[in-house]
Amino acid sequence: MNPTDAAKQLQYAVASQADDYQVKHWEATAYNDVFADVVERGELDDVMAVVETLGSEFTEESCPSVERARVVADDILTQNGRMMTDGGPDAEDD
Template sequence: MMIIMHPSDATRQLRYAVTTQTDQYDYAISHWEANAYEDVFADVIDSGDLSDVMSVVKRLSAEFDNGTRPSVAEARELADSVLTAGGRPLTDGGDTN
């Protein structure tokens, strides 16, 4: 049975991870930043699997735990590194011209 995760589910996971790690409610992660990452999570869901999504959630939450707030571009780079670490191509292999 294949488990499907939606980008909004991934953002909830990120909010939960950050809240439990920092032991406090963080308005920024709850309302703006997590939702800003939805497109990143959508790309990971399309190109990877559930473990890839959870890896991105874990790595982003670690960044928040360290006191940094990754930009959407930084989150995308992190997601790309998770996807390519497993040997998955970032494109469909079509024409690059």
């Protein structure tokens, strides 16, 4: 999944949870860097978990900040003891 597709999934997630609120395209794409990082470091399930979590935090009055999205992504990527990497070689590469 690419970041643009993840942004679309966020729009769908919010629309399915709130009949009267739609995430504008620019709101969803504000998280593209976060989605790109999750796509690179995680799996599809991780991307969808970020989408679901952020989607549940949208209201008509506010939406999660990019900083909040980063925290959500980092939390999901480190669940179950999965280590965050610095982009260096994996231990399995040795």
